[in-house]
Amino acid sequence: MLGAFLFFFRRSRQAMRAKQGALAASEVAHEALVERQQELSQALGRLEESRQERERLLERTVEIAEHERINLAGDLHDGPIQQLTVVALMLDQLTGRIGRGELDQTQAAIAQIRENVSGQMTSLRGMMVELRPPMLDERGISAGLHDLAESVLSDTRLTWDVRSTIGNARFAPEIETVAYRVAREALVNTRKHAEATDVEVILEHDRDTLHLVIADNGKGFTRPETTRTGEHSGLLGIEERLASIGGTCALHTAPGTGTRWEASLPWKLQPAHGRLDGHSLVAV
């Protein structure tokens, strides 16, 4: 009787232990599942953040393009259209004078018209270069920056130095274009606002990043809390242009200390952009 009791007692205890074991295993599995779910949830969160960031960059890129179109339309309106209007009026006026036999001023009027046409060709050429600097296509960013400094600063008292260690290396067009436009924005800011005497442009690269520095010894300024104002739209433009290719910009400035822009452009983004391969830093 006692033996039978002990037998069933042991069987029962074994069964209970087995159940406890199964329960513990189930809890471990559940914890692992919860942990996995958390990991998945975090991964999904990161994916969503990444999607939102891409969306934001796309929006910014569209904004920049729209802003540039507005500027271009304004430049066309205020420049060539007005001056061609003047030329048309002067030609009509000249026709009238010739018709009336008033020939004494015709030569001067023709010279004036010729001067206006030349002025407009210069203006249109400037806009064409602004849209797509030919130097970038022909000789790359290093030569492009030399030309840029010359065109933006040559009629000022500023002395400038463009130092490039990249030689004739070429990068994907979008990388070179962003570097060029960032440099242009910074140099125009220096020219307009910095009251500097010296400015230097430095271009270097390492294995995956193109580094661009524009530094002046001007009056500097207090970095604004927000760049989304008209006054600091140039700063915003620089940040957005860089963000559009995954680049960044550090601005070092304060009143009396000059201004230093340090832009980093990840040139190995090229495969994602479907351009060249990951080793496309080509000496030509």
Added chain:
Amino acid sequence: MSSSATTGRRIVIVDDDDNVRTTLCSSLGEYGFDVVGTGSDGFEAVLLAVELNPEVMLLDVRMPRLGGLEAARRIRALDASIRFVILSAYDDSTLQQEARDLGASRFLVKGCSFTDLVEAIAER
């Protein structure tokens, strides 16, 4: 050089481009119009309308501070007798309709012939 339709007709020219304004002034003056005033934005247009009471105002559309169409609207509210000729860089049907709605007698696109311009200003 001029006709009775143009001689002495008092006009005001408003355009923000100095070169356009000067050339219009010279051409129309040479043709016999009496250019009594010039301005470079819509606010000046309103002031000139009040001060000079011209017969015709030649207005550009896109100008700083205040555009030509809005200036015409304000002037119209003050004085219904002034005629407007709009001279714009934009060949745009919406702007043309807006100009017509304001009672502008003509909408010309910059680059039009001088004859068209003279006719537009001279018509009564």
